[in-house]
Amino acid sequence: MNNNQTIEKLKQMRLGAMAQLHHQYVNNNQLNDITADEYLALLADHEWEDRENRKIDRLFKQANFRQKASLAEVNYTSSRNLDKNMFVRLGSLDFISRRENVILTGASGVGKSYLAQALGHQACLMGYKTVYSNTARLFKKFKLSKVDGTYLKELNKLLKADLLILDDFGLQAFDNHARETLMDIIDDRYNVSGPPTASFNLA
Secondary structure (H helix, E strand, O other), X not given: OOHHHHHHHHHHOOOHHHHHHHHHHHHOOOHHHOOXXXXXXXXXXXXXXXXXXXXXXXXXXXXXOOOOOOHHHOOOOHHHOOOHHHHHHHHOOHHHHOOOOOOOOOOOOOOHHHHHHHHHHHHHHOOOOXXXXXXXXXXXXXXXXXXXXXXXXXXXXXXXXXXXEEEOOOOOOOOHHHHHHHHHHHHHHHXXXXXXXXXXXXX
């Protein structure tokens, strides 16, 4: 079997990164400088890293964040009155495995949405499926889904998320529909053995 056939078979098996690296090593005549075991490990590592990077990219897109945010860029100046030690502990995301909620409160404009999204970005980097949404818009979406018959489908999407971030939670009063939807979300994510809800109260 020649190298072109090998590369094509790797691609057909959806090992594109491995095929690309093998093509590079063959073209550059680098195979003589490495043992078979080392080369196999190199190919496997390259494919694994590529898949992990693509997975993280998908998680970011699915999360639908409003802005880019990073724990490393959080401003802990004294004027913000933000407990750095507490937030660093939150950054470990242990609350997800403990199935705990997190509530962020404070005056308008102090950056609660940024902090919530920074934790969400960290969750994506650690491989957690994350959903970010403005609470009012989410409830409007669910209200429309009851009309077009996709309500249960939308609920199931939230059930699959490891981390659910509700921005501006409580900023507007809940009507009967919103209260019923919220109870359905809580019921699904707790009583149906779903992942934890991390609800960020940004009122």
